[in-house]
Amino acid sequence: MSRVFFGNSILSSISVNVNFALQGTVLDARPTPTANTQGGNVYSVSLSMAAFDIGPNLDKGKFGNSGENKVQVIVDDGGANLYGVTITDASLKGQDLFFYVFDNTLVGQNNFGTAQGIKIAQLNTSATALQ
Amino acid sequence: MTTAFFFNCVADTISVNLNLGLSPEIINGRGEAAENQPMVLPMIPFPIIATGAEQGKMSLLDKNLIIISFETLQTSADTYEIQLDKELDGKSLYFYVFENTLVGQDARGMGDGISISIHKVSQRRVLQTGIADDGGPA
Numbered sequence: 001m002s003r004v005f006f007g008n009s010i011l012s013s014i015s016v017n018v019n020f021a022l023q024g025t026v027l028d029a030r031p032t033p034t035a036n037t038q039g040g041n042v043y044s045v046s047l048s049m050a051a052f053d054i055g056p057n058l059d060k061g062k063f064g065n066s067g068e069n070k071v072q073v074i075v076d077d078g079g080a081n082l083y084g085v086t087i088t089d090a091s092l093k094g095q096d097l098f099f100y101v102f103d104n105t106l107v108g109q110n111n112f113g114t115a116q117g118i119k120i121a122q123l124n125t126s127a128t129a130l131q
Numbered sequence: 132m133t134t135a136f137f138f139n140c141v142a143d144t145i146s147v148n149l150n151l152g153l154s155p156e157i158i159n160g161r162g163e164a165a166e167n168q169p170m171v172l173p174m175i176p177f178p179i180i181a182t183g184a185e186q187g188k189m190s191l192l193d194k195n196l197i198i199i200s201f202e203t204l205q206t207s208a209d210t211y212e213i214q215l216d217k218e219l220d221g222k223s224l225y226f227y228v229f230e231n232t233l234v235g236q237d238a239r240g241m242g243d244g245i246s247i248s249i250h251k252v253s254q255r256r257v258l259q260t261g262i263a264d265d266g267g268p269a
Contacts, residue, residue: 013153014153015153015154017200019206020200020201020206020207020208021200022144022145022146022155022157022200022202023146023154023155023157023200024153024154026153026154060202060206070207072198072208074148074151074152074153075151076153076186077186079151080151080196082252083258084255086261087261088261088262089261105258106258106259107258107259108259115259115261116261116262116263117261118259118261119257119259119260119261120257120258120259120261121255121256121257121258122255122256122257122258123252123254123255124252124253124254124255124256125210125250125251125252125253126250126251126253126254127212127248127249127250128248128249128250128251129246129247129248130211130232130233130247130248130249131233131234131235131242131245131246131247
């Protein structure tokens with residue numbers, strides 16, 4: 001079973017909701033970079049990550065290899081974004097995918113770091129009066 | 132302190148996210164209708180505040196953003212904006228959640244001063260094409 005990971009690259013807590021599940025997964029804020037054991041000017045940062053299973057078809061809380069997956073990111077006290085993510089390359093089936101969540105942007109990669117076959121669109125909404 | 136009550140009018144578990152909270156509230160589905168029995172509508176209360184919008188609180192001052200997700204009823208979520216008139220200060224309000232619609236009332240059952248809009252996707256901006264730099268097939 002392959003999985004899709006969303007890493008929080010924002011200095012605030014966020015929630016990540018895949019395909020409109022009842023609740024998203026809450027991720028801690030990105031911590032301040034700390035020096036690693038190699039010392040010198042090499043720093044590291046540990047990103048909190050949410051993992052979701054990847055299946056042939058999308059579902060609530062499950063990423064799909066077919067169709068446009070809707071990823072809703074809510075930033076604590078900082079607004080929200082809705083993204084449409086489509087896998088356009090069949091060779092990505094069976095691979096883990098990695099997404100980095102930023103303020104107003106989202107970057108996707110496979111395990112090697114290439115973005116080929118991963119299409120991302122930012123979806124904006126407008127309001128129509130009901131009452 | 133006045134309260135905005137959200138009633139679940141569908142036979143499906145829903146979540147209600149008021150003003151972009153990280154963890155929305157879950158409401159069980161409404162009860163089954165039975166002869167000579169009242170229909171029970173589960174509800175969740177949110178406080179109404181006279182200041183600007185806050186997570187989990189309904190503002191009399193700003194527009195409030197409501198996201199309703201359904202466990203099985205529909206694959207998408209419904210997103211609404213609610214704007215309240217200041218004349219509603221001191222009144223508790225009642226919102227009835229349906230699929231693709233939301234109805235708001237005061238204690239008398241009147242909708243005066245409660246404006247509700249529904250959000251639909253109107254524009255998309257491609258951030259990442261998924262196509263290789265050499266223009267080859269993605």
